[in-house]
Amino acid sequence: MATSAAQTRVPAAGLEGRGLEVRYGDAVALAAIDLRVGPGEVVAVLGPSGSGKSTLLRAVAGLEPLAAGTVTWAGEDLRRVPPHRRRFGLMFQDHALFPHRDVAGNVAFGLRVQGLPAAEIRARTEAGLAAVGLAGFGARSVRELSGGEQQRVALARALAPGPRLLMLDEPLGALDRALREHLVDELRALFARRERAVLLVTHDHEEAFALADRVLVLHAGRVEQDDDAATVWSRPASPFVARFLGYNVTTAFGAPVAVRPDGLVWSAAPGPGTVAVTVVDRTFRRDHFRIRVATATGETLDVAVREVGAPAAPAPGTPGTLALAPGAAVALP
Amino acid sequence: MTPTVRARLGTVVAAAVPVGFVAVLFGYPVAAIIGRGLAPDGTLDPEPLRRVFTDPALRGVVWFTVWQAALSTLCTLVLALPGAYVLARLRFPGRSLVRALVTVPFALPTVLVANAFLAVGVPRSLGAVLLAHVFFNYAVVVRVVGMRWRNLDPHEAEAARMLGASRWRVAREVTAPALRPAVVAAATITFLFCFTSFGVILFLGGPTRATLETEIYRQTTRFLDLPLAAALSVVQLAAVLALLWLVGRSERRAAVPARLRAAREVEHAPHTPGEWVLLTANLLVMTALLLVPMAVLVVRSLTPPSGFGFDAYRALGELRRGSTLFVPPLEAVGTSLRYALAAAAIAVVVGGLAAWAGARSRSRWLDGFLAVPLGVSAVTLGFGFLIALDEGALDLRGSAVLVPLAQALVALPFVVLLVGPVLRSIDPRLREAAAMLGASPAAVRRRIDLPIAARALFAAGAFAVAIALGEFGATTFVVRPDAPTLPVVIARLLGQPGEAAFHAAMAASGILMVLVVVAVVVGDRARVGRFGEF
Numbered sequence: 001m002a003t004s005a006a007q008t009r010v011p012a013a014g015l016e017g018r019g020l021e022v023r024y025g026d027a028v029a030l031a032a033i034d035l036r037v038g039p040g041e042v043v044a045v046l047g048p049s050g051s052g053k054s055t056l057l058r059a060v061a062g063l064e065p066l067a068a069g070t071v072t073w074a075g076e077d078l079r080r081v082p083p084h085r086r087r088f089g090l091m092f093q094d095h096a097l098f099p100h101r102d103v104a105g106n107v108a109f110g111l112r113v114q115g116l117p118a119a120e121i122r123a124r125t126e127a128g129l130a131a132v133g134l135a136g137f138g139a140r141s142v143r144e145l146s147g148g149e150q151q152r153v154a155l156a157r158a159l160a161p162g163p164r165l166l167m168l169d170e171p172l173g174a175l176d177r178a179l180r181e182h183l184v185d186e187l188r189a190l191f192a193r194r195e196r197a198v199l200l201v202t203h204d205h206e207e208a209f210a211l212a213d214r215v216l217v218l219h220a221g222r223v224e225q226d227d228d229a230a231t232v233w234s235r236p237a238s239p240f241v242a243r244f245l246g247y248n249v250t251t252a253f254g255a256p257v258a259v260r261p262d263g264l265v266w267s268a269a270p271g272p273g274t275v276a277v278t279v280v281d282r283t284f285r286r287d288h289f290r291i292r293v294a295t296a297t298g299e300t301l302d303v304a305v306r307e308v309g310a311p312a313a314p315a316p317g318t319p320g321t322l323a324l325a326p327g328a329a330v331a332l333p
Numbered sequence: 334m335t336p337t338v339r340a341r342l343g344t345v346v347a348a349a350v351p352v353g354f355v356a357v358l359f360g361y362p363v364a365a366i367i368g369r370g371l372a373p374d375g376t377l378d379p380e381p382l383r384r385v386f387t388d389p390a391l392r393g394v395v396w397f398t399v400w401q402a403a404l405s406t407l408c409t410l411v412l413a414l415p416g417a418y419v420l421a422r423l424r425f426p427g428r429s430l431v432r433a434l435v436t437v438p439f440a441l442p443t444v445l446v447a448n449a450f451l452a453v454g455v456p457r458s459l460g461a462v463l464l465a466h467v468f469f470n471y472a473v474v475v476r477v478v479g480m481r482w483r484n485l486d487p488h489e490a491e492a493a494r495m496l497g498a499s500r501w502r503v504a505r506e507v508t509a510p511a512l513r514p515a516v517v518a519a520a521t522i523t524f525l526f527c528f529t530s531f532g533v534i535l536f537l538g539g540p541t542r543a544t545l546e547t548e549i550y551r552q553t554t555r556f557l558d559l560p561l562a563a564a565l566s567v568v569q570l571a572a573v574l575a576l577l578w579l580v581g582r583s584e585r586r587a588a589v590p591a592r593l594r595a596a597r598e599v600e601h602a603p604h605t606p607g608e609w610v611l612l613t614a615n616l617l618v619m620t621a622l623l624l625v626p627m628a629v630l631v632v633r634s635l636t637p638p639s640g641f642g643f644d645a646y647r648a649l650g651e652l653r654r655g656s657t658l659f660v661p662p663l664e665a666v667g668t669s670l671r672y673a674l675a676a677a678a679i680a681v682v683v684g685g686l687a688a689w690a691g692a693r694s695r696s697r698w699l700d701g702f703l704a705v706p707l708g709v710s711a712v713t714l715g716f717g718f719l720i721a722l723d724e725g726a727l728d729l730r731g732s733a734v735l736v737p738l739a740q741a742l743v744a745l746p747f748v749v750l751l752v753g754p755v756l757r758s759i760d761p762r763l764r765e766a767a768a769m770l771g772a773s774p775a776a777v778r779r780r781i782d783l784p785i786a787a788r789a790l791f792a793a794g795a796f797a798v799a800i801a802l803g804e805f806g807a808t809t810f811v812v813r814p815d816a817p818t819l820p821v822v823i824a825r826l827l828g829q830p831g832e833a834a835f836h837a838a839m840a841a842s843g844i845l846m847v848l849v850v851v852a853v854v855v856g857d858r859a860r861v862g863r864f865g866e867f
Contacts, residue, residue: 063491065604083494090495096488100510109506110496161497 013074014038014197020069029055030221037197044212045201052221053201057167089163093170095154097142104138110161128156148179168200184210217241248301256332262304263328267321274321279314289313348690351683359706362717370563381564398544402527405466409523413474419615421479424600433854439472440849442805442820443532445842449626457539465533470523481515521580525708545569550712566713573708634839645840665822676740677797684748692756704746715810739807744797755789795856799849819845
């Protein structure tokens with residue numbers, strides 16, 4: 001199901017995982033995963049919880065033993081390279097800040113491990129904190145920080161030693177909406193400033209598309225789709241990906257297709273090529289109404305209704321018809 | 334009364350019970366014997382105290398007491414810390430049984446263990462003392478440190494690895510600081526036990542080695558030099574208080590409370606060769622150090638002169654002619670159980686109140702206060718009981734109440750260690766939610782605190798039973814001759830000449846061990862998750 005389009009574009013340098021497999025006893029957590037992240041490239045692994053996203057990061061980091069497959073960097077096999085010598089950075093979902101060190105102590109940890117001179121450590125720690133908007137926070141205890149501040153300290157800590165690959169586990173996970181939107185911009189700027197490979201995992205597709213050049217959709221430990229972000233968004237490769245991205249998957253118009261709620265046109269009047277439906281639910285979204293309709297065969301579909309002038313959307317129980325907007329349907333295998 | 338004042342009053346009343354309990358049953362008798370020794374006619378006579386520090390022999394005793402305790406603590410930490418890791422983090426078949434078995438030695442009476450060591454062929458020596466101290470305190474380190482280790486955030490170590498730190502560096506800079514409070518607590522308890530060790534020194538140390546504790550015993554019973562014994566007790570008590578004060582001071586920056594973690598998050602089956610070696614090596618250490626001496630006791634009990642079988646156990650049912658016991662040894666089983674259950678009930682009520690009061694105040698002075706009896710000579714305490722508790726309402730001499738009271742005193746700190754963290758862990762929002770649903774403060778205590786604490790109290794009770802069953806030092810002074818407990822019977826049997834008495838002692842030890850194992854397993858099963866600090 002993975003398309004080959006992306007693989008030809010990716011440079012050979014950087015991270016490459018082939019046939020990665022992770023098992024917990026008899027349970028297969030990851031199976032046959034192929035993965036590439038080139039220098040300067042931002043790749044998002046997208047999937048629902050339990051799909052194996054974090055396990056994939058841990059396997060690449062060397063924290064999770066591989067049952068099969070190889071991880072290489074620029075062609076070098078990392079099998080015998082322990083996590084601390086891979087020069088990869090990992091930002092944990094729960095931040096995992098060291099509670100017995102202050103903010104500066106956390107950020108400086110990787111630099112101290114490298115044995116750098118004290119003056120350079122201090123300078124780079126301050127610069128790192130300034131880069132995430134926490135200048136002057138160095139002496140604070142990490143236990144006093146808010147969730148967003150902890151997030152930034154964790155990011156500064158992971159960036160400080162200059163990893164060649166930066167991995168982020170749900171980087172915006174538990175933050176509120178406003179803070180998330182703000183941080184998305186900051187992260188993009190941070191990623192763009194350096195020629196660094198970035199691999200992030202998220203369950204939020206808006207986050208994935210906002211941050212990543214390429215998106216890899218994971219489902220039950222397997223890759224469902226691996227394409228550039230725009231392609232994944234406009235051409236979901238499987239019913240699972242389509243549903244996960246909010247598409248309707250339907251056979252109401254003949255062959256199975258995926259169609260977004262705004263690719264369906266609701267009408268109270270019958271017309272050629274339409275399907276008879278009944279409205280079963282109606283909710284208000286910020287700038288439009290979303291109605292749920294049922295077809296005669298029992299399928300339910302979500303439809304966006306954005307007519308000028310209220311009350312635009314029909315109430316539950318209203319009969320009507322649905323049509324496909326031109327070019328809106330995506331053929332599914 | 335405003336609700337706040339009433340809540341504070343409740344805490345004070347709850348704290349008053351354990352404080353009063355310890356003051357009357359521990360403070361008063363100890364003060365009485367010290368007073369009688371140091372100020373026999375009402376004025377303080379400093380001469381005995383001066384002697385402790387000027388007499389070269391006594392100075393040697395003080396010095397030996399300190400360094401053997403320090404060395405024993407060090408040996409215990411070195412051997413038991415890897416064991417704590419293995420039992421906390423590695424998953425292997427039979428682990429919960431191993432965990433229960435390594436706890437058993439902690440509750441066994443010293444007489445019994447000393448004999449097990451001699452039976453294995455360990456000669457009386459400093460080495461034997463150290464070995465026995467490790468045997469007794471291994472469980473303290475495994476349980477106290479293991480509990481903390483288990484609930485450490487594994488991501489912190491992994492984050493350090495990802496920042497380029499080697500395993501060794503992670504251990505030093507991330508894991509060690511996080512474990513420190515638990516290691517200090519375990520080391521303190523171990524040091525106190527070794528500092529006041531009595532039976533081990535007496536039976537295994539050989540004739541030339543004396544600690545403060547054995548010297549107090551010798552001066553009291555052999556030379557009847559009560560002033561000197563009292564001076565030695567004062568020195569011992571002062572050292573214990575100084576240690577607890579120092580530890581409390583250095584650990585004031587209380588540890589971050591550990592979050593309870595799911596097994597799958599922190600445990601794994603060994604997968605690298607190194608982990609297999611670690612597991613195997615530690616199981617071997619546990620077997621050689623802990624299981625072999627216990628197994629020897631059982632084997633000895635099953636191989637009396639009459640041949641392999643339960644003859645030695647059967648013989649426990651009769652009172653042999655010429656025995657120094659007044660009852661058939663088997664009666665001691667019932668006596669021990671009755672006393673232990675009563676002691677556990679007292680310890681659970683008093684310790685539960687202490688834990689509840691402690692959980693509601695930020696300071697932990699109450700825990701420290703209740704730990705003091707751990708560090709005081711059982712001999713002093715036993716004699717103190719005899720001297721002090723003989724007047725008016727406190728005339729408890731010869732009363733059957735005294736035994737469970739003394740045993741409860743010993744079990745009390747462990748009840749607090751087990752129950753306190755559980756109560757502390759109750760999310761305040763649970764109480765707030767209950768209050769918003771219309772529950773009065775009393776109803777919150779009854780419907781939120783109590784059910785959550787009930788399992789912890791039960792588990793603590795089971796451990797208290799185990800500790801009370803094995804308690805020897807204080808019990809031996811206050812027990813009635815016609816109603817001895819199992820450890821007392823074992824000690825008496827071991828003091829009698831003849832093969833039969835020896836095998837009877839082994840059989841009684843076998844029964845005691847089984848009872849202790851059952852109590853520990855029941856207690857471990859009832860724990861709330863793996864909460865608690867012991």
